[in-house]
Amino acid sequence: MKITIIGTGYVGLVTGTCFAEMGNKVYCVDNDLEKIANLKENIIPIYEPNLETLVKSNQNKGDLIFTTNLKDALDNSNIIFIAVGTPASDDGSVNLDYVYNVALEIAENITNDSLIVIKSTVPVGTAFKVKEIIESNLDEDIKIDIASNPEFLKEGVAINDCMHPDRVIIGAENEMVFDTLKELYSSFIVNNDRFILMDVRSAEMSKYVANALLATKISFMNEIANICEKTGANVKNVRLGIGSDKRIGYDFIYAGCGYGGSCFPKDVKGLINTAMDNGYVPKILSYVDEVNENQKLVLVNKIIDRFGEDLSGLTFSIWGLSFKPQTDDVRCAPSLKIASEIIKRGGKIKAYDPKAIDNFKLNFDLDNITYKKSKYDVLDDSDALILITEWKEFRALDLDELSKRLNQKIIFDGRNIYSPKIRELGFELYQIGC
Template identity: 50%
Template sequence: MHIAIIGTGYVGLVTGACFAEFGVFVTCVDKDQEKIEKLKKGIIPFYEPGLEDIVKRNLKENRLKFTTCIDEAVNESLVIFIAVGTPPRGDGSANLDYVEEVAKEIAKNMNSYKVIVTKSTVPVGTGLKIKEIIKKNLEKSVEFDIVSNPEFLREGSAVEDFMRPNRVVIGAESEQAIAIMKDLYRPLYLIETPFVITDIPTAELIKYATNSFLATKISFINEISALCETVGANVNTVAKAMGLDGRIGPKFLHAGIGFGGSCLPKDTMALVRIAEEKGVELRIIKAAIEANQNQRERLTQKIIKAFNDKVEGKIIGILGLSFKPNTDDIREAPALYIIQSLLNRKATVKVYDPQAMENTRKVFPNIIYCSDAYSVAKDADALVVVTEWNQFRNLDLERIKKLMKGNLFFDFRNIYDPVKVKQIGFSYFSVGRP
């Protein structure tokens, strides 16, 4: 089977490379010429563990190719995935300009029956909108089907998530399209992956409901963390005991600086807007978004208050810039919020991240970029752990303490033992722990 993936970003590239690994012939299309030229040489434009090997292997075996020409890719493919970005507009709604542009391009180049699949996260109703766009822009009379196949992979473990997903969701109107999608995903059938076959609007909503629920879980425990701090309880123990309840589960129940990234912030806002347009108020999701903002602000204020509101001229070291470990993605990363707040108050900011420094340089060209955690600590008045990279889990804290000018240590991921850190002589601040 030949398939095309339009949009070769995090989702498009992982999807394309993994389908090629399953033995399918894949053409990945992107309008970014530089990206495509790099990919042709096996150079991955972002950091994602395990992806480079798969891309290189499938390039070599001619199952994976990269191009900027959508026409050829559409022509030779039975299934065409749309995997372009759906970034938030100013009002929080999803911007569908890229999706609609691609739908028109696909329509113009269709020469035979095609299954057109949205992998991008799109508001309910988009599948049917795409159908109309394609009908209107067809240059030949050909049959086609629309499918919604939302993606649930997580950056940082994207390959593993694609290869071993919790479920595959397929929303479709025709038996033929469902059969083709099942055939494409056959290797996942073999490992007994649950398939949810449904209609298109339901599939579209599953993705937003899932991400909004995950965001709500994080915000829930973060609000509990604020209460823990005032009543002298330990949020880690609260979360652990809650998570042992089979109805709740332990995942996404870690108190911290709050959710970021390219999905949870944008998808929660988009779902609120989708509902508002239909006259439905999603109070819980609105509250989860607000609680997330509060958590960022509350923890940033912890740093500022520890300096008695006088951070001007202070040297503050930030460990971790990406929104979570094992990615270089800094979209909506909490670290950016903290850095901007500190710069607004004229602090000097030193940073280190194992993968995300290049991306951060584009946002903050004038902060100090260091080669490791220890050079960040040198002469710093305070150190803040923002992203729980493995490299920061086992720091030599005695050495850090000697290198620092001050003794303030903010652990916004609760990765250290408060007793041990305090014994070394730090003034230690974590999230929701006495």
């Protein structure tokens, strides 16, 4: 098939590359001249395992084309994916300016009957608004269909998620659209039972509900961790006790220092806003968001309990800046809040992350923070280690190296990955809920 993907952000770039890998002709369109020029040279704007390799190979085959020329792309395709950003506004509502601007550009440049597929995460009713904008601005008698095809890509394993989806949700108005998209995804799916077909509005809602429910599990378990600390229970044991129940499962019930990223915070707020706009007050969702923001301060509070409110003269080493392992994304990352609070109290920070340092610098321009190129160099002359992101390279500790480099043998473990047995070797270990 011949496909146009509008937007070369995380979703658009991964999706377009995977479609090309399966033999489709894919035009990835963006109005960012520098980004497109870099992509043509196989310079990838995000870190995602195996993405660079696939981009390069499919460009070489001619199946993946990066361009700023929307008209040329539309002239050569009849399936158009909208995959532009939908950032949160200051009030928590979803900013749809990019989506609606793309709809106008499609109307101005389209020359063939086409299927418009909304891949961006958008509130209920957006797809029909996009269809209305396009149809009301078409100069010719061109027929368009509209569909919602939400993405469920997890950063760090996005290529695998795209190539081997656990489900493909398609929201459409007629059988022909269902059949077209099922054919497109047939290369990824062997069993038809992974296709979930529904109306457009339900498909739009499904994306928000999925992320909101996962965020709810995280915030719920973080609250349980805080209760465990008050009562003397161990949240890691509690997780084992409840996760064995197949109705609950083990995923997303790890206690920690809060979730971040571009999806969960934005989508929880977006669903809250949608509910409020429709006259409903979503109490659970509102509290999920509040608990998560408070959870980002848990490690800070532990640091204050140990060292006092005034952190002047103290240096803290941070391991992990990205919001999760296997990505360079620091949007809404707990590290941003933790670092700010430490510096606000007079402390200094040395930080290391395998991939996210450059992005962290773009989002964090305060003084009193330096960056190192290795996990052990960052420890020199520091008073404590703070583990925020559980990259694999942080899991096995060289305790002799820590003892030599740290001024004090103190570890704040924000993901509960270290064994309490290290306390027997003279380390102070502070964890969450245990």
